[in-house]
Amino acid sequence: MKRGKGMTFVGDSRIPANKQKFIPKDYSEYPGRTEAFWPNFLLKEWLVGAVFLVGFLCLTVAHPAPLEKMADPTDTAYLPLPDWYFLFLYQLLKYKFASGAFFVMGAIIIPGLAFGALLLAPFLDRGKERRPHKRPITTGLMLLAFIAVFWLTYEAAGHVDWKAKAENNKPVLPEENAVEIDESDPGYAIYEANSCIQCHGGDLNGGAAAPSLIGIDKSVDEIKDIAVNGIDTMPAGQFEGTDEELQQLAEFIVSVNEQATEE
Structure with missing residues (x-):
C-alpha cells in the first residue's frame, strides 16, 4: 500500500512503535x-x-x-590512649571549652555539627561545577575538616613517647611449664583413659575448662581425694577405676610436679 493523499493512520497507544534501548544521557x-x-x-x-x-x-x-598487655587497675602510670584515628577527638576533649562542665560540647555537639556538615555538604552545594574553586561551600567544609583533624591528631601524638609506650605495654604471655611428660608411665595411660586429658591437656598445663596440674603443692593422698570427690568446679565421680589405678594416677601427677620443681 502506498501512502497517498487523504489517507489516515490510526495507532494504538498501548503498543509502542519503537522499543528504545537504554541510552545514557549526554x-x-x-x-x-x-x-x-x-x-x-x-x-x-x-x-x-x-x-x-x-x-x-x-x-x-x-x-x-600490636596488642598491649592486660589491663591492670593498680598501674596508675598507665596512659590510656585511643587508636590513632580517634586521637583528634581525644585532643579535643583536653580544651576547656570541650571538657569538664562542657564535656557535652566536646563529646556530642562539636563532633555532631562537624560530621553533620560533611553529611549535608552534597545537599548544601548542588551546583553542576566540579572545579573546587567554583564550589566554595563543599570545598570549604572539606578543607576545614581536614585541617582540624590533622592538627588535633598532630597535637595529641606529639605529647606521647610512642616507642616507650609500646615497650612498656608489650603483652606478657603466660609461660608454659616446659616439663617433659613421660607418656610411657602407667599413670599417664590412666590419666588419658579417665578423660583427664580433655580438660587438663596432654601436657597437664590445663586450659579454659580446667587449671594446670603443674605447680600444685599437693600430696598423693590429696590428689586421690580430689580425683574421687572433686574440688571447686570439678564435680565428684570423675575418676573411674580401681584403687591401684588411682594410686598410679596420683603418683604420676606428683612425679611431674617434682620434676618441675627441680627444673
Missing part, C-alpha cells in the same frame, strides 16, 4: 562530566575502592596491629 554540557553516573562512573569508583580495600587487608595481615 553530559557533555557539564564541564568535566562526560559520562553517566550509573553504571560508568560508579563502576570505576567501586573498582578503585576494591583495590584499596584489598591492599589494606594485605597490609593488616603482613603487619598486624
Whole structure:
C-alpha cells in the first residue's frame, strides 16, 4: 500500500512503535562530566575502592596491629590512649571549652555539627561545577575538616613517647611449664583413659575448662581425694577405676610436679 493523499493512520497507544534501548544521557554540557553516573562512573569508583580495600587487608595481615598487655587497675602510670584515628577527638576533649562542665560540647555537639556538615555538604552545594574553586561551600567544609583533624591528631601524638609506650605495654604471655611428660608411665595411660586429658591437656598445663596440674603443692593422698570427690568446679565421680589405678594416677601427677620443681 502506498501512502497517498487523504489517507489516515490510526495507532494504538498501548503498543509502542519503537522499543528504545537504554541510552545514557549526554553530559557533555557539564564541564568535566562526560559520562553517566550509573553504571560508568560508579563502576570505576567501586573498582578503585576494591583495590584499596584489598591492599589494606594485605597490609593488616603482613603487619598486624600490636596488642598491649592486660589491663591492670593498680598501674596508675598507665596512659590510656585511643587508636590513632580517634586521637583528634581525644585532643579535643583536653580544651576547656570541650571538657569538664562542657564535656557535652566536646563529646556530642562539636563532633555532631562537624560530621553533620560533611553529611549535608552534597545537599548544601548542588551546583553542576566540579572545579573546587567554583564550589566554595563543599570545598570549604572539606578543607576545614581536614585541617582540624590533622592538627588535633598532630597535637595529641606529639605529647606521647610512642616507642616507650609500646615497650612498656608489650603483652606478657603466660609461660608454659616446659616439663617433659613421660607418656610411657602407667599413670599417664590412666590419666588419658579417665578423660583427664580433655580438660587438663596432654601436657597437664590445663586450659579454659580446667587449671594446670603443674605447680600444685599437693600430696598423693590429696590428689586421690580430689580425683574421687572433686574440688571447686570439678564435680565428684570423675575418676573411674580401681584403687591401684588411682594410686598410679596420683603418683604420676606428683612425679611431674617434682620434676618441675627441680627444673
